[in-house]
Amino acid sequence: MPDVRSPMAAPRSFVWTRRIVLTVLTAFALAPVFVMVVSSLKPLQDVQGPFRWFPSGFTLRPYADIWHTVPLARYFVNSLLVAGGATLCSVAVAIFAAYAVSRYDFKGRRFFSVTILSTQMFPGILFLLPLFLIFVNLGNATGIALYGSRGGLILTYLTFSLPFSIWMLAGYFDSIPKDLDEAAMVDGCGPLGALFRVVVPAAVPGIVAVCVYAFMTAWGEVLFASVMTNDTTRTLAVGLQGYATQTDVYWNQVMAASLVVSVPVVAGFLLLQRYLVAGLTAGAVK
Amino acid sequence: MTATVPPVRHSSKTPSPGGRRAAGGRAPLSRLRLPARLRRASLPYVLLLPALALELLIHLVPMVVGVVMSFKELTQFFISDWSAAPWKGLDNYRVAVDFNAPVGEDLLKSFLVTCEFTVLAVGLSWLFGTAAAILMQDAFRGRGLLRAVFLVPYALPVYAAVITWSFMFQRDTGMINHVIHDQLHLTDGRPFWLIGDNSFYALVTVSVWRQWPFAFLCLMAGLQNIPRELYEAAAMDGAGIWQQIRRITLPSLRPVNQVLVLVLFLWTFNDFNTPYVLFGRAAPDAADLISIHIYQSSFVTWNFGSGSAMSVLLLLFLLVVTVLYLLATSLRRKDA
Numbered sequence: 062m063p064d065v066r067s068p069m070a071a072p073r074s075f076v077w078t079r080r081i082v083l084t085v086l087t088a089f090a091l092a093p094v095f096v097m098v099v100s101s102l103k104p105l106q107d108v109q110g111p112f113r114w115f116p117s118g119f120t121l122r123p124y125a126d127i128w129h130t131v132p133l134a135r136y137f138v139n140s141l142l143v144a145g146g147a148t149l150c151s152v153a154v155a156i157f158a159a160y161a162v163s164r165y166d167f168k169g170r171r172f173f174s175v176t177i178l179s180t181q182m183f184p185g186i187l188f189l190l191p192l193f194l195i196f197v198n199l200g201n202a203t204g205i206a207l208y209g210s211r212g213g214l215i216l217t218y219l220t221f222s223l224p225f226s227i228w229m230l231a232g233y234f235d236s237i238p239k240d241l242d243e244a245a246m247v248d249g250c251g252p253l254g255a256l257f258r259v260v261v262p263a264a265v266p267g268i269v270a271v272c273v274y275a276f277m278t279a280w281g282e283v284l285f286a287s288v289m290t291n292d293t294t295r296t297l298a299v300g301l302q303g304y305a306t307q308t309d310v311y312w313n314q315v316m317a318a319s320l321v322v323s324v325p326v327v328a329g330f331l332l333l334q335r336y337l338v339a340g341l342t343a344g345a346v347k
Numbered sequence: 348m349t350a351t352v353p354p355v356r357h358s359s360k361t362p363s364p365g366g367r368r369a370a371g372g373r374a375p376l377s378r379l380r381l382p383a384r385l386r387r388a389s390l391p392y393v394l395l396l397p398a399l400a401l402e403l404l405i406h407l408v409p410m411v412v413g414v415v416m417s418f419k420e421l422t423q424f425f426i427s428d429w430s431a432a433p434w435k436g437l438d439n440y441r442v443a444v445d446f447n448a449p450v451g452e453d454l455l456k457s458f459l460v461t462c463e464f465t466v467l468a469v470g471l472s473w474l475f476g477t478a479a480a481i482l483m484q485d486a487f488r489g490r491g492l493l494r495a496v497f498l499v500p501y502a503l504p505v506y507a508a509v510i511t512w513s514f515m516f517q518r519d520t521g522m523i524n525h526v527i528h529d530q531l532h533l534t535d536g537r538p539f540w541l542i543g544d545n546s547f548y549a550l551v552t553v554s555v556w557r558q559w560p561f562a563f564l565c566l567m568a569g570l571q572n573i574p575r576e577l578y579e580a581a582a583m584d585g586a587g588i589w590q591q592i593r594r595i596t597l598p599s600l601r602p603v604n605q606v607l608v609l610v611l612f613l614w615t616f617n618d619f620n621t622p623y624v625l626f627g628r629a630a631p632d633a634a635d636l637i638s639i640h641i642y643q644s645s646f647v648t649w650n651f652g653s654g655s656a657m658s659v660l661l662l663l664f665l666l667v668v669t670v671l672y673l674l675a676t677s678l679r680r681k682d683a
Contacts, residue, residue: 071485075588079482083493086479089556090500093511096522100514108514112525158398165391173395180406182665184617186641187658190651191409191416194429201427220405227398252390281504283620284638288646298506312514319507330502331495338568 101317108312123317127304130314135293136300137322143211143296144279147218148272151226155271159230160256164239174231177224185284188220193288209291217285222275229274233267234260270336273329280326297322417655432652439656450644454657456632457640461616464547464636468554469611473604475555476562481596484570494567501560509624512553516540516625541626546634554621558614562607569603570596605676612672613665637661 071079100108101123103116127133161167162174196208207213241263242255250258261268286298301322304315330337392399416429417439425432445451479497483490500508515522518537527533540549577595586594619638622630628647630639641661645654 071588082478082482086475087496090497093508094499096515097511108520112520112522154397154401157394161391161394167391182613182669184638184658184661185619186638187413187662188409190645190655191412195412197426198429216405219401223401283506283623301506301510315510319510323503323507326504327499327502334498
């Protein structure tokens, strides 16, 4: 981004303010990351005594132990299935809906957009209580086990990921010139042909951004996961609390596990952040 | 997003509408053999069908059920068949807003704590985000790296990050007390952070830490829309960099800020994840946010009717604030 503000060189007061403020913010942003990394390499007596900046002796034991103290691998797989499932479902459905909203003028279009957007402001707890009851009652009445199942959790995650995906994708589709898909239709494509041959390929950055966002929010979700899961379907969000027993908290293992579950999303996010910024700019800011 | 999209006219460009194109067989809709015009009119609804069906299932039905629940006496005895629960009329609401009785008093306290928390957390997140975005507008060495660093709190999964904060806030083994007590000698003893009154500040700290990167991200995107010529003209007129920030940057960011502040407000007010991971199921009184409070009164004391009434009240409050805010900000835009 070569957006240099002024042709004049920045004065000293500005440069110093910048250095100080950015240093403080960097320390603030990274403090937990530092604690996470360093504590995950400490032996247990180090994290149970007074805090020390560096371990008395580096050890990789916590990284081996985290898999046995709690069934972390199972939680990991559950999180992966649920977050992946929610992402796929919401993006697949959102592509069609966003195309309709972006390209067609139909009755109720504005109402649909406003409703979609306004669900974003509803507190999660508002949907959680009824969904919990519906799932339990449905299970009792028909034998369909939604409560406690991964499928049920995916469904509840759509409450936040679907509206956001539709809204952001519609914004992104708006930024793609309509001439492109109109030309494709002149060349004999149907509307769906135009969508999949022209609009979707042109919107790949936006779609990637939506996927990253939907996956991230699902991967980090706590409220629904804490109510809607059981022992076998528990996700990382709930499972990580298992390192605290009645008597002890294995802080070094908690930190090692936190780091392990963070690395995939942080790496993905930082790799794809350009898309996310572009998607946000197209979908939210304009 | 709000711009109206003109209808796509196929007919003006295809030589024989509904003729060759429909026989092409590429569009599955052509198999329905509806008249071309009807097909075109119904197409957007067909595209919306999966989304509409899901919306019905995940938003509309639960909303209706939630409102019905709020009029019922829905305790643990009726969980497995909620339709059998006796009607209570407006009782759940009456109890929730009776601020002299225990339930209403606690709800009011929790509401006030949430308001205070939201103002402080949103204000600080906005301030940090704005400062970082403006100070990083110019190119300097290491800017790309810093930008990635600032986005890390936003990318970390909530539970992993907040659990780390709860370790840092531990009284005897945490880093916070080590710094402020052992190293800087700012306090007499080792304060508790996760119980008692200090828990409020612990919660604000973690919330700001999580949210300011989002403000930074949005404002950075907003800054890219300011034309360079404005700054050049100002510089020609002799405006220094601080004046440029005050006269050009901040006013230009107003539209972004209007959306940003609203979104931050709603997220912070509804936040459940941060207090839940930081404190567990029962938050200390000083940090008893409204969503935790409702969760507590629903899933711990098993009174879903009362919990639903509280969520409906919460939603009404958010609706009113949002509408007032949108009215106020769009009025101000007309003035400008």
